[in-house]
Amino acid sequence: MVGEGAEGGPSFFRKPTPPSTPSHLRPSLPPPPPPPAQPPLPTAAGGSTPGPEPSRASAVRRPVFHGRGGTLFGIHVVNVLLTIVTVGIYYFWAKTRVRAYLASQSEFEGDRFAYHGTAGELLLGTIKAVLVFGVPILILQAVRDVLDVPPAVRGLAALLVAVLAYAFFPIAMVGARRYRLSRTSWRGIRFSFRGRVAELLKIFLVGSLLTAVTFGLYYPFFLVSRQAFLVSYSYFGNERFDFTGRGRDLFSAFVVAILLTLPTLGLCWIWYVAFKRRYFWRHTSFSTARFACTVNGFALLKLWLVNALLLIATIGLAWPWVRVRNIDFAFRNLALVGPLDFERIRQEAQQAGSIGEGLSGFFDSGFDLA
Amino acid sequence: MRTDWPGFHLDGQTATRRPATVRLMREGLEISPVGAATRLWPYREVRQTQGFYEGEEVRIERGAPLPETLVVAERGFLESLHEVAPQLGLRFHDPRRRAARLRLTIGAAVAVLAITAGIYLWGIPALAALLAPRVPVAWEESVGRSAVGYLAPPERRCGDPELAAATDAIVRRLAGAAPPSPYTFRVYVVSHPVVNAYALPGGRMVIFTALLRETRTPEELAGVMAHELQHIVRRHATRAVIQDASTGLLLMALTGDVTGPLAYGLQTARTLGELRYSRRAEDEADVEGMKMLLAARVDPAGMIAFFDRIRQEEGPTPRPLTYLSTHPEPAERIARLRAMAQAWKGTPEPLLPGADWPALTRRC
Numbered sequence: 081m082v083g084e085g086a087e088g089g090p091s092f093f094r095k096p097t098p099p100s101t102p103s104h105l106r107p108s109l110p111p112p113p114p115p116p117a118q119p120p121l122p123t124a125a126g127g128s129t130p131g132p133e134p135s136r137a138s139a140v141r142r143p144v145f146h147g148r149g150g151t152l153f154g155i156h157v158v159n160v161l162l163t164i165v166t167v168g169i170y171y172f173w174a175k176t177r178v179r180a181y182l183a184s185q186s187e188f189e190g191d192r193f194a195y196h197g198t199a200g201e202l203l204l205g206t207i208k209a210v211l212v213f214g215v216p217i218l219i220l221q222a223v224r225d226v227l228d229v230p231p232a233v234r235g236l237a238a239l240l241v242a243v244l245a246y247a248f249f250p251i252a253m254v255g256a257r258r259y260r261l262s263r264t265s266w267r268g269i270r271f272s273f274r275g276r277v278a279e280l281l282k283i284f285l286v287g288s289l290l291t292a293v294t295f296g297l298y299y300p301f302f303l304v305s306r307q308a309f310l311v312s313y314s315y316f317g318n319e320r321f322d323f324t325g326r327g328r329d330l331f332s333a334f335v336v337a338i339l340l341t342l343p344t345l346g347l348c349w350i351w352y353v354a355f356k357r358r359y360f361w362r363h364t365s366f367s368t369a370r371f372a373c374t375v376n377g378f379a380l381l382k383l384w385l386v387n388a389l390l391l392i393a394t395i396g397l398a399w400p401w402v403r404v405r406n407i408d409f410a411f412r413n414l415a416l417v418g419p420l421d422f423e424r425i426r427q428e429a430q431q432a433g434s435i436g437e438g439l440s441g442f443f444d445s446g447f448d449l450a
Numbered sequence: 451m452r453t454d455w456p457g458f459h460l461d462g463q464t465a466t467r468r469p470a471t472v473r474l475m476r477e478g479l480e481i482s483p484v485g486a487a488t489r490l491w492p493y494r495e496v497r498q499t500q501g502f503y504e505g506e507e508v509r510i511e512r513g514a515p516l517p518e519t520l521v522v523a524e525r526g527f528l529e530s531l532h533e534v535a536p537q538l539g540l541r542f543h544d545p546r547r548r549a550a551r552l553r554l555t556i557g558a559a560v561a562v563l564a565i566t567a568g569i570y571l572w573g574i575p576a577l578a579a580l581l582a583p584r585v586p587v588a589w590e591e592s593v594g595r596s597a598v599g600y601l602a603p604p605e606r607r608c609g610d611p612e613l614a615a616a617t618d619a620i621v622r623r624l625a626g627a628a629p630p631s632p633y634t635f636r637v638y639v640v641s642h643p644v645v646n647a648y649a650l651p652g653g654r655m656v657i658f659t660a661l662l663r664e665t666r667t668p669e670e671l672a673g674v675m676a677h678e679l680q681h682i683v684r685r686h687a688t689r690a691v692i693q694d695a696s697t698g699l700l701l702m703a704l705t706g707d708v709t710g711p712l713a714y715g716l717q718t719a720r721t722l723g724e725l726r727y728s729r730r731a732e733d734e735a736d737v738e739g740m741k742m743l744l745a746a747r748v749d750p751a752g753m754i755a756f757f758d759r760i761r762q763e764e765g766p767t768p769r770p771l772t773y774l775s776t777h778p779e780p781a782e783r784i785a786r787l788r789a790m791a792q793a794w795k796g797t798p799e800p801l802l803p804g805a806d807w808p809a810l811t812r813r814c
Contacts, residue, residue, distance in 0.1 A: 151503050154555045161558045163703050164565055184500040184509075191458075191467060191521070192507060194499060267467055268460035268519045317465060396705050425465040427516055 141369070141416040145408045147185035149401030155181055156400050172206070173199040182407065188266060189422075196270075197263035205259070209252075217244050250280040253310075261314060269427050275313030283309055300334040301327030303356070311364050318428040325363035330356060350384070351377035361414065367425075369418035375410075383409050451533050457522035459483040462513065472522060474534040479510070481520055491520075493538055501528065502543045566704065574696045575728070582689040587632045590688050591652035598638060601648060602656045608639035608814035616802055616810055617657075620672050623801065624679060627746035631683050637675070641814055645760065647674055649681035651688040662811045665756060668801040672746075673753020676739035684738065686731040736783055740790045749798035750791035757784050 159174035176199045183195035223229060223237040254277045261271035287302030304327040311323035337352040354377045361373030387405060390398040459470040459481055470483040478492040491512050501508030501522075508527055511517035528545050532538065608614075617637040625635060633653035642658035649655050655678050657671075665671045681687055727735070743750055761780040 146505055148504070154552075157555060157559045157562055160704055161562045161565070164562070164569075168703070180499075181503065184503075184506055192500065192509070194509065194519075196499075196515075267465045268462045268517070269465045270516065396701070399705050422465040427463045 139417075139420075140372075141189055141420070143411040143414055144187045145185060145404070145411045146187060147182060147404045147407065149398075149404045152178070152181060152400035152404060169203075172202040175199070175202060182403075183264060186407070186411070188416075191267050194265045195263055196265060197259070201259070201263075205255075213244060213248055217241055220244070246284075247281065250284050251277050254280050257310060257314075266316070267422070269317040269425060272315045272428070273310075273313055274315060275309055280306070280309055297331075297335075300330035303327075304330050307360055311360075315428065316366065317425040319367045319425050322365045323360075323363055324365070325359060330359060333359075347381075350381050354380045365418075366416065367420055369416045369420045372415045372417050374413045379409070379413075452526065452530050453534060455522055455524060455527050455530070457481075457520055457527075459486070460519040460521070461486075462516045462518045470520070472520060472527075474531055476535055479520065493535060493541065498542050508543075562704075566700065569700055570697070574693050574700070577696055578689040578692040581692050582685045585651075585685070585688055585692075587652065589652075590685070593688075593691060594650035594652035594654040597650050598654050598656065601650070602638040602640045606640050606642070608641060608659065610639075610813040613639060613810055613813045616668065616805060617671075617675075619802060620668060620675055621679075623746050623748065624672065624676055624742055628679075628683075628742050633682060635679065635682070639814060647678055649678040649687050651682070651685070651691060653682055655679070655682070659811075659814050662814075664760065665811060666808070667752050668805065668807055669749045669752025669798075670756035671752075672748045672801055673739070673743060673750075673756055676742040676748075676753070677735045678739075680735040680738040680742065681727065681731070684731070684734055686727050686735065689731070690727060733783070733786075736787060737790070740787055744790075744794050744796060747796060747799040748801055750787070750794065754784060754787050754791060757787065 155177055159170070159177060162170040163174055176195075176197055179197065180195040183193040186193045220237045220241045224234055224241060229237075254273070254275055257275075258273045261273045264271045283302070283305050287298070287305065290298040291302055304325050307325060308323045311321050314321040333352055333355045337348050340348040354375045357375045358373045361371040364371045383405065387402045390402055453474045455472045455474070457470050457472050459468045460466075461468075468483040468486060470481050473480040473482075475490075478490050479496070480488060480490050482488040491510075496510050496512045499509050499511050500506055508522045508525075510520045510522075512520075525545060528543055531542055532544050532546070614637075617639065621635045621637060625631070635653045635655065638654065638656045639662060640656055640658055643660050644658055645661045645664055647655065647657045647661050655675065657674070661674065662671065665674070740750060740753065743753060757780065761784065
């Protein structure tokens with residue numbers, strides 16, 4: 081394995097590491113023996129000895145994924161059978177079962193996560209999404225392309241189609257996040273998302289306008305403001321997540337990646353993705369603790385290559401193993417560092433419909449809290 | 451049997467995890483968290499939400515929507531629970547039935563394999579055969595239009611007016627003698643080193659220059675065109691597109707993923723270039739194509755000579771000849787065409803008299 085530090089990747093991506101990263105997030109100790117190929121994870125400030133009993137005040141807390149491809153494959157096989165037999169209706173139950181399994185195999189501080197969503201909610205959300213977006217868009221498209229109507233009506237229909245299609249993404253994004261977080265718990269405390277669609281819509285409008293005007297150079301700023309919105313309105317109980325990333329930090333990596341696209345035949349974008357993940361997590365905090373992330377380009381490249389080979393060699397049958405590998409990879413490279421007082425956290429659940437969830441089922445990226 | 455188990459209690463209000471002792475009773479669970487009051491949970495008021503799979507802790511919840519939770523790590527807990535309260539049956543997961551569950555899962559896997567194979571081999575072809583004749587011509591045309599942009603990009607199309615006039619004349623002669631059809635036939639000659647030709651849904655046909663140059667007379671090209679025109683008129687291409695899309699849906703059900711198969715479906719234009727018709731579709735296009743030639747009084751010897759030559763050249767050489775290799779059993783097909791031609795009593799009328807065909811085929 082290539083010698084890789086926690087900062088990872090070629091030096092060109094090390095540079096943008098923001099000066100604001102607290103020094104205790106930098107690796108200071110060699111990696112613990114069990115995960116051999118892994119880069120060292122940052123350890124707690126004050127050099128507390130890593131052991132089975134982390135100190136309550138300040139510690140490095142790591143999520144652990146226990147899921148196994150074989151078990152997920154078993155779930156998947158039954159899901160496929162029932163989905164085919166029910167002409168697709170079981171799809172929502174299948175999705176819920178897989179989510180419940182993945183959550184229950186995710187452990188943090190000795191406790192598993194739990195997924196509380198139901199297939200009925202997903203089904204209802206999809207029906208609503210079809211009624212609110214699918215049917216109107218179809219009708220308006222028919223008015224625009226097929227029916228014989230005056231040009232003014234045709235123009236209006238075209239405009240409405242564009243508006244609906246444009247509004248779809250932020251609405252789906254907020255709805256899905258609200259639903260997904262409100263149905264996820266740890267130690268009985270629910271997560272929640274309290275961002276409003278109007279705000280994300282504004283971010284999307286400004287983002288796409290400026291991205292177009294600047295020939296794409298604004299894109300990293302747009303990504304960061306979107307991430308800030310998604311993270312800083314996320315709660316665990318009554319405690320909020322926070323995001324301190326800045327567009328200009330991602331911008332330099334973005335520009336470097338663009339410049340290196342031709343010489344590296346596009347491979348540099350893997351390092352960009354790794355940098356972005358690291359950057360996003362390292363600027364995400366929860367209460368008094370901060371996330372640390374050690375994803376690097378080589379490891380990500382290896383993960384994706386093996387995944388692609390697995391999928392190709394098995395004509396897609398290895399999908400459950402690939403899913404497990406992805407989550408395991410994300411968890412192994414993630415830690416929550418710093419003092420954290422769980423006693424302070426109180427339940428504060430929010431209501432959430434499943435409409436956006438239904439919408440985003442099409443764009444689902446799986447178990448991903450970021 | 452063991453009735454007392456260590457676990458943790460979550461009150462649903464704080465993130466504090468209290469160690470607790472659970473006692474299995476006949477009618478419920480008695481839970482004594484450290485530093486909190488003992489509580490009794492009747493079995494009918496609780497539900498198990500985790501602990502169905504190997505390595506998973508048993509999780510039991512009570513109340514809604516924000517439940518109190520009991521977590522027990524030891525697997526033996528569930529077995530004891532079933533012993534203490536046998537009346538519960540399937541309300542709680544029973545690890546002793548794991549072998550049966552495994553057998554069911556394996557059964558499901560076998561069933562999935564069988565059903566998938568059945569759908570792929572019979573279901574999808576039957577569905578396509580049922581739907582293809584009912585697809586409006588306008589839809590076929592729009593699919594053909596988008597596919598031609600990929601298979602015959604404008605910059606590689608041959609723009610020679612004399613060649614276009616020749617192919618148009620052949621199409622007119624063939625279509626003129628055939629029963630009226632709802633399609634407008636268009637021929638695109640594309641410079642490409644592979645000996646091949648495609649029929650697209652809705653009336654479009656793509657001929658590669660390499661195939662054009664293999665033909666020695668206009669009658670030979672007319673044979674190929676009659677064959678391809680029959681693929682269009684008989685809606686073989688449309689049927690293939692439907693099969694392709696249904697295969698995408700099947701793939702979606704298999705992977706439980708929407709995005710991958712969606713991308714697969716969007717590749718329709720590309721796959722149209724790689725279509726393989728069923729053997730029956732090829733036989734039909736051969737027979738009906740030959741009938742079309744004969745009705746138009748085109749010398750059938752051209753089609754036979756061309757197919758025969760391609761077959762012999764395709765045999766051992768690794769040349770980029772794929773026209774017949776995508777078509778089954780060449781020798782048998784040629785024999786059938788020969789029999790049809792011999793049974794014909796009509797007299798052929800020359801196609802494109804006076805044209806310098808070899809020169810025409812090298813215009814692009």
